[in-house]
Amino acid sequence: MSAQNLSALLWQERELLELLVFKLEEEQLLLTSGRTRWLHHxxxxxxxxxxxxxxxxxARAVHASGVAESWGIDxxxxxxxxxxxxxxxxxxELLTAHLQAMxxxxxxxxxxxxxxxxFLKAASRSAQETLAGIGTGAGTYAADGAASHGHRRGHAQPTLLDKDM
Known part of the structure:
Protein backbone atom coordinates (compact mmCIF):
# COMPACT_ATOMS: atom_id res chain seq x y z
CA MET A 1 0.00 0.00 0.00
CA SER A 2 1.64 3.19 -1.17
CA ALA A 3 0.87 6.83 -0.48
CA GLN A 4 0.53 7.26 -4.25
CA ASN A 5 -2.30 4.68 -4.37
CA LEU A 6 -3.92 6.37 -1.38
CA SER A 7 -3.74 9.73 -3.11
CA ALA A 8 -5.31 8.26 -6.26
CA LEU A 9 -8.20 6.90 -4.17
CA LEU A 10 -8.60 10.28 -2.48
CA TRP A 11 -8.85 11.91 -5.92
CA GLN A 12 -11.55 9.40 -6.88
CA GLU A 13 -13.41 10.13 -3.67
CA ARG A 14 -13.18 13.87 -4.29
CA GLU A 15 -14.54 13.45 -7.81
CA LEU A 16 -17.43 11.41 -6.45
CA LEU A 17 -18.13 14.05 -3.80
CA GLU A 18 -18.19 16.70 -6.55
CA LEU A 19 -20.54 14.50 -8.57
CA LEU A 20 -22.76 14.16 -5.50
CA VAL A 21 -22.85 17.96 -5.12
CA PHE A 22 -23.90 18.20 -8.77
CA LYS A 23 -26.60 15.54 -8.39
CA LEU A 24 -27.99 17.19 -5.27
CA GLU A 25 -28.06 20.56 -7.04
CA GLU A 26 -29.81 18.89 -9.96
CA GLU A 27 -32.36 17.43 -7.56
CA GLN A 28 -32.82 20.87 -6.00
CA LEU A 29 -33.45 22.45 -9.39
CA LEU A 30 -36.19 19.92 -10.03
CA LEU A 31 -37.73 20.59 -6.65
CA THR A 32 -37.65 24.38 -6.90
CA SER A 33 -38.99 24.40 -10.45
CA GLY A 34 -41.86 22.10 -9.55
CA ARG A 35 -40.79 19.62 -12.23
CA THR A 36 -41.04 16.62 -9.95
CA ARG A 37 -41.72 14.27 -12.84
CA TRP A 38 -37.98 13.49 -13.01
CA LEU A 39 -37.31 13.57 -9.28
CA HIS A 40 -37.23 9.78 -8.93
CA HIS A 41 -34.47 9.61 -11.56
CA ALA A 59 -10.97 1.05 -0.34
CA ARG A 60 -9.49 4.33 0.93
CA ALA A 61 -9.76 3.16 4.54
CA VAL A 62 -7.93 -0.08 3.71
CA HIS A 63 -5.16 1.79 1.85
CA ALA A 64 -4.90 4.46 4.55
CA SER A 65 -4.46 1.75 7.17
CA GLY A 66 -1.66 0.17 5.17
CA VAL A 67 0.07 3.51 4.60
CA ALA A 68 -0.25 4.38 8.30
CA GLU A 69 1.34 1.12 9.34
CA SER A 70 4.15 1.55 6.80
CA TRP A 71 4.79 5.02 8.29
CA GLY A 72 4.89 3.54 11.77
CA ILE A 73 1.62 4.93 13.13
CA ASP A 74 -1.64 3.30 14.21
CA GLU A 93 0.88 18.78 1.98
CA LEU A 94 -0.98 16.64 -0.53
CA LEU A 95 -2.96 14.76 2.12
CA THR A 96 -3.79 18.06 3.84
CA ALA A 97 -5.03 19.48 0.51
CA HIS A 98 -7.23 16.40 0.01
CA LEU A 99 -8.61 16.77 3.52
CA GLN A 100 -9.40 20.46 3.07
CA ALA A 101 -11.10 19.95 -0.29
CA MET A 102 -13.14 17.02 0.99
CA PHE A 119 -38.19 21.57 -0.23
CA LEU A 120 -39.44 17.97 -0.09
CA LYS A 121 -41.30 18.59 3.17
CA ALA A 122 -42.86 21.75 1.74
CA ALA A 123 -43.93 19.89 -1.42
CA SER A 124 -45.37 17.05 0.66
CA ARG A 125 -47.32 19.51 2.83
CA SER A 126 -48.62 21.25 -0.27
CA ALA A 127 -49.73 17.95 -1.81
CA GLN A 128 -51.48 16.93 1.42
CA GLU A 129 -53.28 20.28 1.60
CA THR A 130 -54.35 19.94 -2.02
CA LEU A 131 -55.65 16.42 -1.46
CA ALA A 132 -57.48 17.51 1.69
CA GLY A 133 -59.18 20.29 -0.26
CA ILE A 134 -60.43 18.05 -3.07
CA GLY A 135 -63.55 16.98 -1.18
CA THR A 136 -64.62 20.53 -0.40
CA GLY A 137 -64.62 21.46 -4.07
CA ALA A 138 -64.88 24.84 -5.63
CA GLY A 139 -68.28 26.01 -6.80
CA THR A 140 -69.38 25.09 -10.31
CA TYR A 141 -72.42 25.93 -12.38
CA ALA A 142 -75.27 23.67 -13.37
CA ALA A 143 -76.72 23.50 -16.89
CA ASP A 144 -79.36 26.11 -15.98
CA GLY A 145 -76.67 28.55 -14.77
CA ALA A 146 -77.40 28.07 -11.07
CA ALA A 147 -74.44 27.78 -8.72
CA SER A 148 -73.58 24.27 -7.59
CA HIS A 149 -71.23 23.83 -4.63
CA GLY A 150 -69.50 20.50 -5.03
CA HIS A 151 -72.62 18.28 -4.92
CA ARG A 152 -72.41 15.15 -6.98
CA ARG A 153 -74.70 14.63 -9.92
CA GLY A 154 -77.42 12.05 -9.37
CA HIS A 155 -77.81 12.71 -5.64
CA ALA A 156 -80.79 14.60 -4.37
CA GLN A 157 -80.13 17.94 -2.75
CA PRO A 158 -81.13 17.91 0.91
CA THR A 159 -83.99 20.26 1.70
CA LEU A 160 -85.18 21.66 4.95
CA LEU A 161 -88.83 20.97 4.15
CA ASP A 162 -90.29 18.37 1.85
CA LYS A 163 -93.12 20.22 0.06
CA ASP A 164 -94.68 17.04 -1.37
CA MET A 165 -95.76 15.76 2.04
Whole structure:
Protein backbone atom coordinates (compact mmCIF):
# COMPACT_ATOMS: atom_id res chain seq x y z
CA MET A 1 0.00 0.00 0.00
CA SER A 2 1.64 3.19 -1.17
CA ALA A 3 0.87 6.83 -0.48
CA GLN A 4 0.53 7.26 -4.25
CA ASN A 5 -2.30 4.68 -4.37
CA LEU A 6 -3.92 6.37 -1.38
CA SER A 7 -3.74 9.73 -3.11
CA ALA A 8 -5.31 8.26 -6.26
CA LEU A 9 -8.20 6.90 -4.17
CA LEU A 10 -8.60 10.28 -2.48
CA TRP A 11 -8.85 11.91 -5.92
CA GLN A 12 -11.55 9.40 -6.88
CA GLU A 13 -13.41 10.13 -3.67
CA ARG A 14 -13.18 13.87 -4.29
CA GLU A 15 -14.54 13.45 -7.81
CA LEU A 16 -17.43 11.41 -6.45
CA LEU A 17 -18.13 14.05 -3.80
CA GLU A 18 -18.19 16.70 -6.55
CA LEU A 19 -20.54 14.50 -8.57
CA LEU A 20 -22.76 14.16 -5.50
CA VAL A 21 -22.85 17.96 -5.12
CA PHE A 22 -23.90 18.20 -8.77
CA LYS A 23 -26.60 15.54 -8.39
CA LEU A 24 -27.99 17.19 -5.27
CA GLU A 25 -28.06 20.56 -7.04
CA GLU A 26 -29.81 18.89 -9.96
CA GLU A 27 -32.36 17.43 -7.56
CA GLN A 28 -32.82 20.87 -6.00
CA LEU A 29 -33.45 22.45 -9.39
CA LEU A 30 -36.19 19.92 -10.03
CA LEU A 31 -37.73 20.59 -6.65
CA THR A 32 -37.65 24.38 -6.90
CA SER A 33 -38.99 24.40 -10.45
CA GLY A 34 -41.86 22.10 -9.55
CA ARG A 35 -40.79 19.62 -12.23
CA THR A 36 -41.04 16.62 -9.95
CA ARG A 37 -41.72 14.27 -12.84
CA TRP A 38 -37.98 13.49 -13.01
CA LEU A 39 -37.31 13.57 -9.28
CA HIS A 40 -37.23 9.78 -8.93
CA HIS A 41 -34.47 9.61 -11.56
CA UNK A 42 -32.44 12.28 -9.78
CA UNK A 43 -32.90 10.53 -6.45
CA UNK A 44 -31.80 7.21 -7.93
CA UNK A 45 -28.68 8.89 -9.35
CA UNK A 46 -27.87 10.35 -5.92
CA UNK A 47 -28.20 6.85 -4.44
CA UNK A 48 -25.88 5.42 -7.11
CA UNK A 49 -23.22 8.03 -6.36
CA UNK A 50 -23.58 7.33 -2.63
CA UNK A 51 -23.06 3.62 -3.28
CA UNK A 52 -19.91 4.32 -5.30
CA UNK A 53 -18.72 6.64 -2.51
CA UNK A 54 -19.17 3.88 0.07
CA UNK A 55 -17.10 1.48 -2.03
CA UNK A 56 -14.37 4.06 -2.63
CA UNK A 57 -14.39 5.07 1.05
CA UNK A 58 -13.89 1.47 2.07
CA ALA A 59 -10.97 1.05 -0.34
CA ARG A 60 -9.49 4.33 0.93
CA ALA A 61 -9.76 3.16 4.54
CA VAL A 62 -7.93 -0.08 3.71
CA HIS A 63 -5.16 1.79 1.85
CA ALA A 64 -4.90 4.46 4.55
CA SER A 65 -4.46 1.75 7.17
CA GLY A 66 -1.66 0.17 5.17
CA VAL A 67 0.07 3.51 4.60
CA ALA A 68 -0.25 4.38 8.30
CA GLU A 69 1.34 1.12 9.34
CA SER A 70 4.15 1.55 6.80
CA TRP A 71 4.79 5.02 8.29
CA GLY A 72 4.89 3.54 11.77
CA ILE A 73 1.62 4.93 13.13
CA ASP A 74 -1.64 3.30 14.21
CA UNK A 75 -3.59 1.70 11.35
CA UNK A 76 -6.75 3.50 12.44
CA UNK A 77 -5.17 6.96 11.95
CA UNK A 78 -7.37 9.63 10.40
CA UNK A 79 -6.44 11.46 7.23
CA UNK A 80 -5.42 14.45 9.37
CA UNK A 81 -3.14 12.22 11.45
CA UNK A 82 -1.66 10.67 8.31
CA UNK A 83 -0.91 14.12 6.88
CA UNK A 84 0.80 15.15 10.12
CA UNK A 85 2.85 11.94 10.24
CA UNK A 86 3.88 11.87 6.57
CA UNK A 87 7.63 11.17 6.41
CA UNK A 88 8.16 12.81 3.01
CA UNK A 89 7.49 16.48 2.26
CA UNK A 90 4.98 16.28 -0.61
CA UNK A 91 2.71 13.73 1.07
CA UNK A 92 1.88 15.82 4.11
CA GLU A 93 0.88 18.78 1.98
CA LEU A 94 -0.98 16.64 -0.53
CA LEU A 95 -2.96 14.76 2.12
CA THR A 96 -3.79 18.06 3.84
CA ALA A 97 -5.03 19.48 0.51
CA HIS A 98 -7.23 16.40 0.01
CA LEU A 99 -8.61 16.77 3.52
CA GLN A 100 -9.40 20.46 3.07
CA ALA A 101 -11.10 19.95 -0.29
CA MET A 102 -13.14 17.02 0.99
CA UNK A 103 -14.18 18.98 4.08
CA UNK A 104 -15.54 21.78 1.88
CA UNK A 105 -17.38 19.30 -0.35
CA UNK A 106 -18.92 17.49 2.62
CA UNK A 107 -20.15 20.82 4.02
CA UNK A 108 -21.73 21.66 0.64
CA UNK A 109 -23.37 18.23 0.52
CA UNK A 110 -24.79 18.69 4.01
CA UNK A 111 -26.23 22.09 3.13
CA UNK A 112 -27.77 20.79 -0.11
CA UNK A 113 -29.20 17.75 1.65
CA UNK A 114 -30.82 19.93 4.31
CA UNK A 115 -32.18 22.35 1.72
CA UNK A 116 -33.59 19.54 -0.43
CA UNK A 117 -35.25 17.97 2.60
CA UNK A 118 -36.85 21.34 3.36
CA PHE A 119 -38.19 21.57 -0.23
CA LEU A 120 -39.44 17.97 -0.09
CA LYS A 121 -41.30 18.59 3.17
CA ALA A 122 -42.86 21.75 1.74
CA ALA A 123 -43.93 19.89 -1.42
CA SER A 124 -45.37 17.05 0.66
CA ARG A 125 -47.32 19.51 2.83
CA SER A 126 -48.62 21.25 -0.27
CA ALA A 127 -49.73 17.95 -1.81
CA GLN A 128 -51.48 16.93 1.42
CA GLU A 129 -53.28 20.28 1.60
CA THR A 130 -54.35 19.94 -2.02
CA LEU A 131 -55.65 16.42 -1.46
CA ALA A 132 -57.48 17.51 1.69
CA GLY A 133 -59.18 20.29 -0.26
CA ILE A 134 -60.43 18.05 -3.07
CA GLY A 135 -63.55 16.98 -1.18
CA THR A 136 -64.62 20.53 -0.40
CA GLY A 137 -64.62 21.46 -4.07
CA ALA A 138 -64.88 24.84 -5.63
CA GLY A 139 -68.28 26.01 -6.80
CA THR A 140 -69.38 25.09 -10.31
CA TYR A 141 -72.42 25.93 -12.38
CA ALA A 142 -75.27 23.67 -13.37
CA ALA A 143 -76.72 23.50 -16.89
CA ASP A 144 -79.36 26.11 -15.98
CA GLY A 145 -76.67 28.55 -14.77
CA ALA A 146 -77.40 28.07 -11.07
CA ALA A 147 -74.44 27.78 -8.72
CA SER A 148 -73.58 24.27 -7.59
CA HIS A 149 -71.23 23.83 -4.63
CA GLY A 150 -69.50 20.50 -5.03
CA HIS A 151 -72.62 18.28 -4.92
CA ARG A 152 -72.41 15.15 -6.98
CA ARG A 153 -74.70 14.63 -9.92
CA GLY A 154 -77.42 12.05 -9.37
CA HIS A 155 -77.81 12.71 -5.64
CA ALA A 156 -80.79 14.60 -4.37
CA GLN A 157 -80.13 17.94 -2.75
CA PRO A 158 -81.13 17.91 0.91
CA THR A 159 -83.99 20.26 1.70
CA LEU A 160 -85.18 21.66 4.95
CA LEU A 161 -88.83 20.97 4.15
CA ASP A 162 -90.29 18.37 1.85
CA LYS A 163 -93.12 20.22 0.06
CA ASP A 164 -94.68 17.04 -1.37
CA MET A 165 -95.76 15.76 2.04
Missing amino acids: ATREVEQVLERLRDTGL GTATLRELAAAAPDEPWG TVLVAQIGALRDSNQH
